[in-house]
Amino acid sequence: MKDEVTTRESRVDALGGMGCKRKRVEDARFTQGKGNYVDDIKLKGMLFGDFVRSPYAHARIKSIDTSAALALDGVIAVLTAEDLRPLGLHWMPTLAGDKQMVLADGKVLFQGQEVAYVVAKDRYIAADAVELVEVDYEELPVIVDPFEALKSDVVLREDLVAEDGSLPDGAHGPRKHHNHIFTWEVGEKEATTQVLDSAEVVAEETVYYHRTHPCPLETCGCVASMDKVNGKLTLWGTFQAPHAIRTVVSLISGIEEHNIRVISPDIGGGFGNKVGAYPGYVCSVVASIVTGVPVKWIEDRMENLMTTAFARDYWMTGKISATKEGKITGLQCHVTADHGGFDACADPTKFPAGFMNICTGSYDIPTAYLAVDGVYTNKAPGGVSYRCSFRVTEAVYFIERMIEVLAIELNMDAAELRRINFIRKDQFPYKAALGWEYDSGDYHTAWDKAMKAVDYDGLRAEQAQRVEDFKAGKTRKLMGIGLTHFTEIVGAGPVKNCDILGLGMFDSCEIRIHPTGSAIARLGTISQGQGHATTFAQILATEIGLPADSITIEEGDTDTAPYGLGTYGSRSTPVAGAATALAGRKIRAKAQMIAAYLLEVHDDDVEFDVDRFVVKGAPEKFKTMKEIAFAAYNQAIPGIEPGLEAVSYYDPPNMTYPFGAYVCVMDIDVDTGEVDIRRFYALDDCGTRINPMIIEGQVHGGLTEALAVALGQEIAYDEMGNVKTGTLMDFFLPTAWEVPNYETDHTVTPSPHHPIGAKGVGESPHVGGVPCFSNAVNDAFRAFGLRHTHMPHDHWRIWKTANELGLHG
Amino acid sequence: MIPAAFEYHRPKDMAGVLAVLTQYGDDARVMAGGHSLIPMMKLRMADVPHLIDLQSVEGLGGISVADGVVRLGAMVTQHDIIDSAELASAAPILRETSLQIADPQVRYMGTIGGNVANGDPGNDMPGLMQCLDATFHLVGPDGERTVAARDFYESAYMTAREDDEVLTAVSFAVPQGGYGYVKQKRKIGDYATAAAAVQLVKENGVCTAASIAMTNLSDTPVHSVAAGDALVGTSVDDAAIKAAVQAMLGDIDPAQDNRGPVEFKRHAASVILRRTIERAWSRA
Structure with missing residues (x-):
């Protein structure tokens, strides 16, 4: 078909741009087993590292004997803290401004802590050698309870106590106790107290968000290769933030940044677990520098669950006040945050409790106060944002539980209570009591759509009948209706208030158009399954008028990609997606000048139309972007440099605030504690939708991880600090068997400050899903007097709730 | 998750298997599907210097x-x-x-x-x-x-x-009558929180034979003779089921683990056995 007779619609379709259900271009290799993950990297002469780990949660190390291990054939070296000390690498900085032992320096603070690093010719020999390293431990008292930690005489971190016994300030100010890390306060303390004291109704509850773990299918790992001839270090790894890793490696190793190349190859899921820097990376780099050959380190599943970055572990005590009619007047929240042995939370520097101060949620709460106390215990370090943006999951779980508790206190329907307290559409941009400015929202429309879709009144009538039947002995199953309206805060973030280790949280995109009208775009982010190669090409296709199929997206190689802070916290679309659109617009601006020259008209006399520039008022006169690309390189145009490239670094003016309305309907067997999720409805508003199919996939994935966390997934410790859930037998990772059918829906409220109005979606379903599942469990027992029961809602805990309510006769 | 080094034997017949077993004694173990033994070896909880794979041994299928x-x-x-x-x-x-x-x-x-x-x-x-x-x-x-x-x-x-x-x-x-195997588990792939196997015979509305065994509620499987006996001669009414459940509770000895405390497991065992008996009776 000749170009002239194609319709505008068919030209739009041919681009595969924004809004279409483009199939994921990544899937061809993943579904055929042709992905290239870090453990697929095999280099000549490569050695393998493996850790000797502490069996104790708190112990002094009296001696380490490596002689038997070193005597084993094939063992090259065994590193201990003593070997790293001369390099100053026996400790390393954490993302939270604390420091962490790379290898145990005189003591261990959690079970599984890295004690020695064995380097051997293959991983089998390394594993054998690990068994041969003899460590003499002297056990110390173990503290696994953060409240006990704040009272205990036992000092976990002697390195943070001055010789005279005083406590130097931490990275976030004064410390109250030797096991205390920081206090973070936001909001108006006295005003909130006054509101609460004079309120008509106050509901109070302690909500524990248990410790869990992101558990990506691929564990953490790296390959370090120091080329001693040219002085270059190449580091492949499972990094969610490869550029930040390069800078951190440079800062702590002293190797100049241009001599470090960090590459994130295909990554098998991250969910926050792969944001931080781990001892395995440092030891592998040191081992490669020492040996002059590449060294690979790959965690096994138990090491992943026990040692690299956990999530949550927040004890949240709240008070919420309202008028008798249910209008909320104030909110107070105190958090005791268990950070484990080192503070290695991955939060922007100014936010030691992440964005916990979004805990006023979707509601117009005029007065609020939040205080968070971080605490050291004998547990693994971490505190990362597991499929969420910096503690927003904790914040949303807290407020959505408090709303339910307040509804009980008011003897009100929880849906109606939400409805009368939502921030109204006309209040946006909305300045929340705890500091954030919500960009846009239309909560009532979303909520009403959700309530209608599930026939909310019908569900409540059915539930009331079920309670009657239960009391009459006709059934042993209760029905729970879980409601959640969440507001996310993603796209970190504006450099003025968001940095990690001093690195501003902008992101970037660099585009090169090839002469024949195809292109490559490189970004500072890195996909771990999000489908960036698909969606960013769609953004560009719409912006520059070249087909998405003709655009290669490349990320993860710091030698080629522009600098960016990586992918986590749903920041790729809000930040790098904006950079992509803006870089595309720079391309378009130059293309416009070229088109005008070719069409022999003034720049202002041509306009962009899908895949071409046309002369205004004369659409038969045009130049396609493909023609313009060729001319850009091959035609001498006065006053215009050859080539067609652009780069954009985007510092977002604000965060974006996706939101959603979720409803879960479940049946609970009160005798076994088993749960059957009958229905799950998820309405998401992520602003402009780039690829509805990928959004749906993200929602399904996020909800599934939410189901996991709400119904059983936890990192549990016994009183000796032993991890009780170190394998997938006990750590709940749902499969198709456990996952219900999900109904997805949407509204579209674009972000007013984002170039294409997109807000990000990857983490919304997790953030909204967890309280929705949990609220359903709690709601099932509301008629029998339950106010709140803690997650995870596994069989025995649900059974225990039923038992305590006297439902077992 | 890397096992210690081991020798791998893959004999073609039982004589070959027995020869390796005789030669290495405690140091040798046979492996069928390997889905219990290999994880134990990888966790280094089982030390098996000589592993004998039965996959090629004639006459073990069918x-x-x-x-x-x-x-x-x-x-x-x-x-x-x-x-x-x-x-x-x-x-x-x-x-x-x-x-x-x-x-x-x-x-x-x-x-x-x-x-x-x-x-x-x-x-x-x-x-x-x-x-x-x-x-x-x-x-x-x-x-x-x-x-x-x-x-x-x-x-x-x-x-x-x-x-x-x-x-x-x-x-x-060949078993006679109605049957049931009911298992409560936390997720796919999990061992039972409680499971019951029931096989029973109904003649003219009366249970004439019943066999009951429980899974993962003691350090061995539990064949509860008393539970089965409690059903025999009854119409498997509520009282008989209660008696069977009570008898079963006298025979099990569950341990606390991540699935829950003993009290919960005993309750789950009761509920699961009741449901299994009801299912088996409905099929008898």
Whole structure:
């Protein structure tokens, strides 16, 4: 078909741009087993590292004997803290401004802590050698309870106590106790107290968000290769933030940044677990520098669950006040945050409790106060944002539980209570009591759509009948209706208030158009399954008028990609997606000048139309972007440099605030504690939708991880600090068997400050899903007097709730 | 998750298996599907210097139903059981149980022989075999012998099988009447929080025979004679079921683990047994 007779619609379709259900271009290799993950990297002469780990949660190390291990054939070296000390690498900085032992320096603070690093010719020999390293431990008292930690005489971190016994300030100010890390306060303390004291109704509850773990299918790992001839270090790894890793490696190793190349190859899921820097990376780099050959380190599943970055572990005590009619007047929240042995939370520097101060949620709460106390215990370090943006999951779980508790206190329907307290559409941009400015929202429309879709009144009538039947002995199953309206805060973030280790949280995109009208775009982010190669090409296709199929997206190689802070916290679309659109617009601006020259008209006399520039008022006169690309390189145009490239670094003016309305309907067997999720409805508003199919996939994935966390997934410790859930037998990772059918829906409220109005979606379903599942469990027992029961809602805990309510006769 | 070094043996016949077992004694272990032993080796909880893979040994497969007896070769997989029309008709409780073991991938590898011989109290087949009063066939240097499933289990991972013996088959009389295997588990692939196997006979509205065994509620499977007896001679009414459940509770001895405390497990066992009896009775 000749170009002239194609319709505008068919030209739009041919681009595969924004809004279409483009199939994921990544899937061809993943579904055929042709992905290239870090453990697929095999280099000549490569050695393998493996850790000797502490069996104790708190112990002094009296001696380490490596002689038997070193005597084993094939063992090259065994590193201990003593070997790293001369390099100053026996400790390393954490993302939270604390420091962490790379290898145990005189003591261990959690079970599984890295004690020695064995380097051997293959991983089998390394594993054998690990068994041969003899460590003499002297056990110390173990503290696994953060409240006990704040009272205990036992000092976990002697390195943070001055010789005279005083406590130097931490990275976030004064410390109250030797096991205390920081206090973070936001909001108006006295005003909130006054509101609460004079309120008509106050509901109070302690909500524990248990410790869990992101558990990506691929564990953490790296390959370090120091080329001693040219002085270059190449580091492949499972990094969610490869550029930040390069800078951190440079800062702590002293190797100049241009001599470090960090590459994130295909990554098998991250969910926050792969944001931080781990001892395995440092030891592998040191081992490669020492040996002059590449060294690979790959965690096994138990090491992943026990040692690299956990999530949550927040004890949240709240008070919420309202008028008798249910209008909320104030909110107070105190958090005791268990950070484990080192503070290695991955939060922007100014936010030691992440964005916990979004805990006023979707509601117009005029007065609020939040205080968070971080605490050291004998547990693994971490505190990362597991499929969420910096503690927003904790914040949303807290407020959505408090709303339910307040509804009980008011003897009100929880849906109606939400409805009368939502921030109204006309209040946006909305300045929340705890500091954030919500960009846009239309909560009532979303909520009403959700309530209608599930026939909310019908569900409540059915539930009331079920309670009657239960009391009459006709059934042993209760029905729970879980409601959640969440507001996310993603796209970190504006450099003025968001940095990690001093690195501003902008992101970037660099585009090169090839002469024949195809292109490559490189970004500072890195996909771990999000489908960036698909969606960013769609953004560009719409912006520059070249087909998405003709655009290669490349990320993860710091030698080629522009600098960016990586992918986590749903920041790729809000930040790098904006950079992509803006870089595309720079391309378009130059293309416009070229088109005008070719069409022999003034720049202002041509306009962009899908895949071409046309002369205004004369659409038969045009130049396609493909023609313009060729001319850009091959035609001498006065006053215009050859080539067609652009780069954009985007510092977002604000965060974006996706939101959603979720409803879960479940049946609970009160005798076994088993749960059957009958229905799950998820309405998401992520602003402009780039690829509805990928959004749906993200929602399904996020909800599934939410189901996991709400119904059983936890990192549990016994009183000796032993991890009780170190394998997938006990750590709940749902499969198709456990996952219900999900109904997805949407509204579209674009972000007013984002170039294409997109807000990000990857983490919304997790953030909204967890309280929705949990609220359903709690709601099932509301008629029998339950106010709140803690997650995870596994069989025995649900059974225990039923038992305590006297439902077992 | 890397095992210590081991020698791998893959004999073609039982004589070859026994020769390796005799030569290395405690240092040798046979492996059927490997889905229990290999993880134990990778966790370095099992030290097996000589691993004998039974995959190539002739004569260990096959399902037969003849003369009122069901016989399963040790290497029959759970998938084979699920897939067998003959078994579905002769002993449907095997299919019902197998479908609740692990997941399809594991069931393609996991065998009846490995499942019953390993002595893991979490395995489902040992309880079922006790319910069916199965016979285990063993071969060793001194020839063949049989042991009743109900006498086979001593404690966790400790059985009547000698170190130099191999379990080659299980057999049992074609079960009569109604059946049920009900298992409460946290997720796919999990061991039971509580599971019950029930096989019972109904004649003119009266239970004339009942066999009950429980899984993962003690350090061995629990064949509760008293629970079965409580049903015999009754119409399996509420009182009889209560009596059976009470009797069963006297025989189990669950331990606390991540599935929950003892109190919960005992309650779950009661509920699961009641449901299993009701299911079996409805099918009798």
